[in-house]
Amino acid sequence: MTGDALDLLVLGSGVAGLSAAVHGADTHRMRVGVLTKGELPQSTTRWAQGGVAAVLHGDPDSTDLHLADTLAAGAGLCDADAVRVLVDEGPLRVNELITLGAMFDRDAKGELELAREGGHTLARIVHAGGSATGVEVERALVEAVQATMAAIYEHAFALDLLVEAGRCVGVVALFPDGSTREVRATNVLVTTGGAGQLFAVTTNPLEATGDGIAMALRAGVAVADLEFVQFHPTALSIEAMPRPLLTEALRGHGALLRDSKGERFVDELQPRDVVSRAETRRMHELGDDHVFLDATGLDHFDRRFPNIAAALAGAGLDPAKDWLPVAPAAHYTCGGIVTDLRGATTLPGLWAAGEVSCSGVHGANRLASNSLLEGMVFGPRAVEAIEAGVSGPATTGAMRAVLGADADEPRRVSDDVIGGRFLTLEAPPPQAGPSRDPASVRAELQRAMTHDAGVLRDAGTLRLAAQAADAAWTSSAGSTVAHHEVRNLATVGRALARAASTRAESRGAHTRADFPAADPDLAVRLVVV
Numbered sequence: 001m002t003g004d005a006l007d008l009l010v011l012g013s014g015v016a017g018l019s020a021a022v023h024g025a026d027t028h029r030m031r032v033g034v035l036t037k038g039e040l041p042q043s044t045t046r047w048a049q050g051g052v053a054a055v056l057h058g059d060p061d062s063t064d065l066h067l068a069d070t071l072a073a074g075a076g077l078c079d080a081d082a083v084r085v086l087v088d089e090g091p092l093r094v095n096e097l098i099t100l101g102a103m104f105d106r107d108a109k110g111e112l113e114l115a116r117e118g119g120h121t122l123a124r125i126v127h128a129g130g131s132a133t134g135v136e137v138e139r140a141l142v143e144a145v146q147a148t149m150a151a152i153y154e155h156a157f158a159l160d161l162l163v164e165a166g167r168c169v170g171v172v173a174l175f176p177d178g179s180t181r182e183v184r185a186t187n188v189l190v191t192t193g194g195a196g197q198l199f200a201v202t203t204n205p206l207e208a209t210g211d212g213i214a215m216a217l218r219a220g221v222a223v224a225d226l227e228f229v230q231f232h233p234t235a236l237s238i239e240a241m242p243r244p245l246l247t248e249a250l251r252g253h254g255a256l257l258r259d260s261k262g263e264r265f266v267d268e269l270q271p272r273d274v275v276s277r278a279e280t281r282r283m284h285e286l287g288d289d290h291v292f293l294d295a296t297g298l299d300h301f302d303r304r305f306p307n308i309a310a311a312l313a314g315a316g317l318d319p320a321k322d323w324l325p326v327a328p329a330a331h332y333t334c335g336g337i338v339t340d341l342r343g344a345t346t347l348p349g350l351w352a353a354g355e356v357s358c359s360g361v362h363g364a365n366r367l368a369s370n371s372l373l374e375g376m377v378f379g380p381r382a383v384e385a386i387e388a389g390v391s392g393p394a395t396t397g398a399m400r401a402v403l404g405a406d407a408d409e410p411r412r413v414s415d416d417v418i419g420g421r422f423l424t425l426e427a428p429p430p431q432a433g434p435s436r437d438p439a440s441v442r443a444e445l446q447r448a449m450t451h452d453a454g455v456l457r458d459a460g461t462l463r464l465a466a467q468a469a470d471a472a473w474t475s476s477a478g479s480t481v482a483h484h485e486v487r488n489l490a491t492v493g494r495a496l497a498r499a500a501s502t503r504a505e506s507r508g509a510h511t512r513a514d515f516p517a518a519d520p521d522l523a524v525r526l527v528v529v
């Protein structure tokens with residue numbers, strides 16, 4: 001065991017986790033620990049480009065418009081109350097971050113510059129370093145956490161939740177010296193991010209292996225919306241993995257999408273699911289493996305997007321002259337551990353925030369630049385709830401699909417309240433020994449998921465995806481971090497395939513070639529337990 005029990009153990013060090021840690025340690029003087037499998041600044045947050053969507057200036061923008069755009073992108077599965085919290089509290093949290101020292105880009109008059117991205121009716125995205133927003137957000141938060149008394153456990157891999165008498169009381173973790181120890185805490189907040197590494201073509205860093213979601217599934221904690229994986233339409237189509245992202249803000253500035261004949265085929269400012277689907281269909285029709293982003297008409301590219309200009313130069317591309325090859329890449333896990341509006345999960349003592357969670361703000365497809373915002377709003381909300389002595393989940397947000405669900409008649413309860421349908425996951429097949437090289441097993445799983453559970457899926461391909469996840473599980477016995485990561489990916493992959501097979505319709509980021517329309521009876525959350 002490591003030290004005395006903490007008040008709050010945060011798993012993960014992205015925007016949700018570090019916002020919560022600062023809030024807990026500074027504002028509420030809690031004894032906080034942050035446990036991360038890499039180093040503190042190493043998180044998916046660092047990779048975020050475009051920015052943070054928040055209504056910081058009024059007219060003509062308003063939080064009502066931000067809410068309406070978020071609901072429209074979410075294709076009928078957002079929880080309107082959760083989105084209301086997101087858009088209303090967002091501006092306060094962005095301003096707090098500025099007070100902490102985050103430097104967002106400003107114009108000559110000192111006003112925050114605002115960009116527009118797909119799905120937003122107006123320019124409302126604040127950004128830093130052009131399109132290096134995640135780097136700046138992470139820098140500010142890492143420095144803020146380091147200035148607190150929070151205990152930092154780096155290179156410590158959380159293996160499983162510790163559950164005693166029906167309550168989460170910490171985790172069992174693998175430490176860099178090879179020892180396995182308990183870290184005890186009165187409350188555990190999971191902020192470990194998504195599972196983009198389930199796919200061979202992804203914008204997510206190597207660490208995005210769905211560890212928190214897999215831990216929750218193993219502990220019987222409710223998880224939902226896993227079938228909704230957002231594919232970003234403009235990942236640079238070169239061999240590098242993760243794929244370099246060409247921010248959505250480029251299209252907001254006027255960059256155009258063209259097929260290999262030079263023709264435009266989609267409104268570039270539609271939400272990401274629409275654009276990724278249009279690209280995939282056009283690539284299939286023309287037998288291509290990419291389309292092109294034409295940014296030749298953009299002024300001051302190097303000045304506005306310096307990090308992207310550098311990445312393009314490294315790939316031998318000049319955005320002033322070359323059309324840039326792009327294709328969809330797995331980018332964001334819209335679902336995750338089900339929470340109420342304050343981050344409480346179905347397991348008392350366990351909280352979740354950020355990409356790992358399913359609070360109801362994203363529904364079937366996340367609106368661009370709402371993810372950093374979600375982390376900075378819902379991380380601190382969990383801390384506030386802990387401070388207020390909340391001990392379990394309320395029937396609010398996505399949790400309404402669990403606590404308010406009628407197992408015999410899963411349905412949409414009303415326009416505002418989304419019901420749930422429970423899916424049970426069969427026990428995984430036995431693990432064969434000796435295990436295979438985890439890197440090879442991971443690569444096989446990733447290829448299968450991209451091919452069979454990617455932008456377009458059907459019942460047959462999803463069966464293959466489920467078999468691939470079972471096979472990865474079977475071949476991943478072993479005690480290294482690499483083995484644990486493959487098992488976590490396989491666990492999430494099994495649940496994703498199960499949910500995607502059950503959702504016999506197309507909605508948001510989930511497109512079934514065999515069920516191309518949305519089915520009103522399926523306007524419910526699929527909850528895996």
Ligand code: SIN
Nearest residue numbers: 049050247248368369
């Ligand atoms: C982007 O800049 O296009 C990505 C930002 C996001 O994922 O919202």
